[in-house]
Amino acid sequence: MTRIYLDHAATTPVHPEVAHVMTEHLSNQYGNPSSIHHYGRESKKLLDEARNLMASSINADFSSIIFTSGGTEANNLAIFGSVYARSNKGKHIITSSIEHHAVLHPFEQLEAEGFEVTYLSVDPSGVISVEDVQAALREDTIFVSVMTVNNETGHRQPLEEIGELLADHQAVFHTDAVQAFGVEKIDVDALRVDLLSVSSHKIYGPKGIGFLYKRNEVDLKRRVFGGEQERKWRSGTENTLAIEGFKQAVNVLKRDMGQRTEHYQKLTDTLLKELDERFIVYEVNGEDSKKVPNIMNISFPGMDVEIFLMNLDLEGIAVSSGSACTAGSIDPSHVLKAMYGEEDPKLRNSIRFSFGIDNTEEEMVVAAEKIKKIIERLQG
Numbered sequence: 001m002t003r004i005y006l007d008h009a010a011t012t013p014v015h016p017e018v019a020h021v022m023t024e025h026l027s028n029q030y031g032n033p034s035s036i037h038h039y040g041r042e043s044k045k046l047l048d049e050a051r052n053l054m055a056s057s058i059n060a061d062f063s064s065i066i067f068t069s070g071g072t073e074a075n076n077l078a079i080f081g082s083v084y085a086r087s088n089k090g091k092h093i094i095t096s097s098i099e100h101h102a103v104l105h106p107f108e109q110l111e112a113e114g115f116e117v118t119y120l121s122v123d124p125s126g127v128i129s130v131e132d133v134q135a136a137l138r139e140d141t142i143f144v145s146v147m148t149v150n151n152e153t154g155h156r157q158p159l160e161e162i163g164e165l166l167a168d169h170q171a172v173f174h175t176d177a178v179q180a181f182g183v184e185k186i187d188v189d190a191l192r193v194d195l196l197s198v199s200s201h202k203i204y205g206p207k208g209i210g211f212l213y214k215r216n217e218v219d220l221k222r223r224v225f226g227g228e229q230e231r232k233w234r235s236g237t238e239n240t241l242a243i244e245g246f247k248q249a250v251n252v253l254k255r256d257m258g259q260r261t262e263h264y265q266k267l268t269d270t271l272l273k274e275l276d277e278r279f280i281v282y283e284v285n286g287e288d289s290k291k292v293p294n295i296m297n298i299s300f301p302g303m304d305v306e307i308f309l310m311n312l313d314l315e316g317i318a319v320s321s322g323s324a325c326t327a328g329s330i331d332p333s334h335v336l337k338a339m340y341g342e343e344d345p346k347l348r349n350s351i352r353f354s355f356g357i358d359n360t361e362e363e364m365v366v367a368a369e370k371i372k373k374i375i376e377r378l379q380g
């Protein structure tokens with residue numbers, strides 16, 4: 001059976017050029033970047049090159065990049081590190097109710113520790129409102145975290161406007177850019193963010209590596225103690241193999257970004273056209289004009305997401321509900337819940353499609369055909 005992978009927001013395969021660079025590195029480079037001899041200096045050079053590339057990819061300084069084990073650690077370092085460092089300035093923090101759990105759960109932990117949290121909601125557009133941010137801001141607000149692009153629906157959040165709002169406020173501004181980095185040009189100055197999280201395995205790099213951008217003036221309370229790596233913000237011998245792979249993934253991304261986004265849009269348009277031509281009843285969740293082209297959350301009235309996903313998998317189509325899977329059953333999506341309310345059937349009948357560079361328009365035709373077949377079978 002030919003399988004079609006449409007779950008790139010969960011993770012992407014490793015790009016062949018990345019795999020090549022990593023294989024070479026694995027066989028030939030092993031120096032510890034902290035060692036002062038030849039081997040160490042060679043590794044340090046590669047590390048510096050990678051840091052330079054990461055920094056330039058978001059218009060930041062070399063010294064503002066902290067390599068982490070991925071998006072989750074970058075978010076945790078940004079949130080706990082910044083909130084603890086500023087706890088003498090206030091106890092109020094703000095985030096949105098549609099964040100990834102790597103942001104929501106740290107906020108819940110801080111709430112349990114006595115911080116006051118405002119969770120901004122969204123309307124069915126999938127986008128938080130700047131007025132809500134403004135209304136939530138208080139003199140004692142010390143931290144605001146709003147994601148750049150939502151991982152379940154693909155909706156861009158109004159970061160520039162929030163950045164402007166916060167320009168004269170004491171609150172530190174963090175964004176989880178894990179889903180945006182591969183599809184949007186990111187400029188930390190234009191967004192006016194102080195902290196920004198990125199992960200490698202969403203952009204055809206290896207898993208277990210990412211970075212936190214930290215504006216130089218922003219202070220963090222350290223989370224990991226040990227050696228002097230990452231200017232002491234994140235001690236521990238650097239994962240040079242993964243960083244080499246990540247670097248190559250960013251190089252390829254820089255080269256291919258334009259054609260990738262065009263390709264994603266074509267795939268989106270083809271899938272929707274093919275669904276229409278088969279008279280399949282569906283609705284794209286959220287406002288279409290405000291989303292990235294590679295993620296699409298679609299509601300199929302009358303379907304049950306768990307059974308639908310299982311049947312799609314049996315037919316070789318790998319998609320996801322976009323929400324957490326606990327002990328084999330799917331929790332209703334907290335993102336769709338925020339958009340539509342607890343009782344909306346969309347919470348039980350929506351599927352996330354997320355496209356990648358290897359997907360073809362022919363695959364969209366096959367996917368639509370299989371979706372039709374399954375719906376007909378399940379709905380009699």
Ligand SMILES: Cc1ncc(COP(=O)(O)O)c(C=O)c1O
Nearest residue numbers: 070071072100102151178179199
């Ligand atoms: C928006 C968002 N933030 C954070 C993460 C976590 O990143 P990582 O898997 O690198 O820890 C993900 C991964 O799904 C994500 O989509």
